[in-house]
Amino acid sequence: MxxxxxxxxxxxxxxxxxxxxxxxxxxxxxxxxxxxxxxxxxxxxxxxxxxxxxxxxxxxxxxxxxxxxxxxxxxxxxxxxxxxxxxxxxxxxxxxxxxxxxxxxxxxxxxxxxxxxxxxxxxxxxxxxxxxxxxxxxxxxxxxxxxxxxxxxxxxxxxxxxxxxxxxxxxxxxxxxxxYRGNQIVPLETMSYQTILDMALSMGEWLLRMCAEDGRLIDKYLPSQGKESNRYNITRQFMATLCLIRYAKFTGQPAHLALADRNLNYNLTQYEHQGKAKLGAAAIAAIAIMEHPDGDRYREIFQRLCQEIEALWQPDRSLGTSQEFPKRKQQNLYPGLTLLFRASLYKANRDRQILEQCCRSFLYDREWHWANPHPAFIPWYSEACALLFDETGYRMFRNFVFEMNDWLLPMQQWDNQQYVDARGRFYDPTQPEYGLPNAAATGSYLQSLVNAYRLAVQNDETERARAYKLAIWRGLRSIRQLQFKDDVDMFYIRERAKVEGAVRRTVYDNTIRLDNVQQSLMAILKLCHLPEFTN
Known part of the structure; x- marks a missing residue:
């Protein structure tokens, strides 16, 4: 033919x-x-x-x-x-x-x-x-x-x-x-501050709409079937809680903070009902309480979370490689979350003992990561190290942020990606153990790169800042491509309120998962506090 x-x-x-x-x-x-x-x-x-x-x-x-x-x-x-x-x-x-x-x-x-x-x-x-x-x-x-x-x-x-x-x-x-693939291509040159502001507001509004009366957030939604999944991942839920709190502080709307508070209450109740300490969930829950404008109301449960986290740390301050956390995903996620929790504590109370613990964990984790490199380790750990550098000026924290993100950059697909709608995502097909491409991963790596970009600008690392900035814009283009935003890409959607503003998993899988939106939105919120980025 x-x-x-x-x-x-x-x-x-x-x-x-x-x-x-x-x-x-x-x-x-x-x-x-x-x-x-x-x-x-x-x-x-x-x-x-x-x-x-x-x-x-x-x-x-x-x-x-x-x-x-x-x-x-x-x-x-x-x-x-x-x-x-x-x-x-x-x-x-x-x-x-x-x-x-x-x-x-x-x-x-x-x-x-x-x-x-x-x-x-x-x-x-x-x-x-x-x-x-x-x-x-x-x-x-x-x-x-x-x-x-x-x-x-x-x-x-x-x-x-x-x-x-x-x-x-x-x-x-x-x-x-x-x-193209039932959508229109988002050109890189059309991305602007106004675009990312629209992305932030539409993602934030989606999160607010997805919060039920009791405070529960939908974990996963299937647009083609018009139904939600019954899955409930407590760590992912607390990450979304933190995102809601940051979004409410960004908009300054009391109603947004009230909804974030309702979601925090719901997740804390679910966590306590489970009756088993989970390091990742405990760390991110504690961080959410610390960032809550009225976090003192949760002082009692905050103390319990601190005790649980302390009990799960090893004598040498290791976390991810302990016998309690044998899964590779935990080994890469928990060190950054717990270090960020400790760094946030140090920022709040300037306790030198906490700083010493942070340094000991950092030295252990840095060695472990380079012996077992994995991109999933980098986002939360970059945020923790960036905060520690801000508070201490210790160059080892800043340098490790640069090292990790320099290593991450080649995993972003651009000229080597034949499908124009997939350009800007992070995926290394030669390393299947790093996972499949998805919006949540790209969003989390964007957070990491935003932290690295800020430090590069502040420390006159001009070439690094330029490389990070380009990667961020390309990653944002990828997320914009995946966002449900108009009549074209929602041509088959029956209940638009449940998808508009949300981010699908990939260009060929329209599944919406909570962290697709939460990870991307947290990266954009960081950028909105960096006016020099769009100059």
């Missing part, structure tokens, strides 16, 4: 505007080389979808889609989703994973055929339903009641195809958006 598509974006957009505005066509005929996927939506709800046979596009629209819009059942359709397919290729079963990786979700489509059964999934359809290629294939095999091996042995056909993706808004006059 012809692999080319003989029309540019501007001409295609003009043709579609003419078709849906009822004006006489002035553009040249456009022949679709493959089938065209069409979906009619009203406020995100799918009313009907179908496939048009290949043919002349304007005629197909005039004879099929436009008459449907006048029918009573389709009154109020405000979005039309189209994928004009081309470049079909046969794929063997052994090739399936290489031809259909997750990175192609939303870009490539899949066609499956077995005897009289045929199924096509367009790129936008997969984005809207949050499907993987493997899920699509397994669902088809279940439908025809056959194994993958029997499917191939008995003549089953798998094809990949590409598609020109279009969204047509009918809210007022027809507006046409040529999209």
């Amino acid at each position: 012809d692999s080319s598509f003989h029309i540019d974006d501007a001409a295609l957009a003009e043709l579609l505007k003419q078709a849906f505005s009822g004006t006489d066509r002035t553009s040249v005929p456009v022949t679709c080389v493959g089938s065209t996927y069409v979906a009619l939506r009203r406020q995100g709800v799918l009313l009907r979808d179908y496939w048009l046979d290949n043919g002349e596009l304007f005629s197909a629209l005039s004879s099929t889609i436009i008459p449907v819009l006048s029918q009573p059942d389709f009154k109020g359709v405000n979005t039309i989703e189209m994928c004009l397919t081309h470049d079909y290729h046969r794929v063997t079963l052994p090739e399936f994973k290489s031809k259909f990786p997750n990175t192609k979700i939303g870009i490539r489509g899949i066609k499956l055929q077995y005897e009289s059964h045929v199924a096509l999934y367009s790129p936008t359809q997969m984005i809207a339903c949050n499907l993987t290629f493997q899920q699509v294939f397994e669902s088809f095999l279940e439908l025809v009641s056959i194994s993958a091996q029997a499917f191939e042995e008995n003549g089953g056909i798998i094809e990949s195809f590409e598609a020109k993706q279009v969204l047509i808004s009918l809210n007022h006059s027809p507006k046409v958006a040529i999209v």
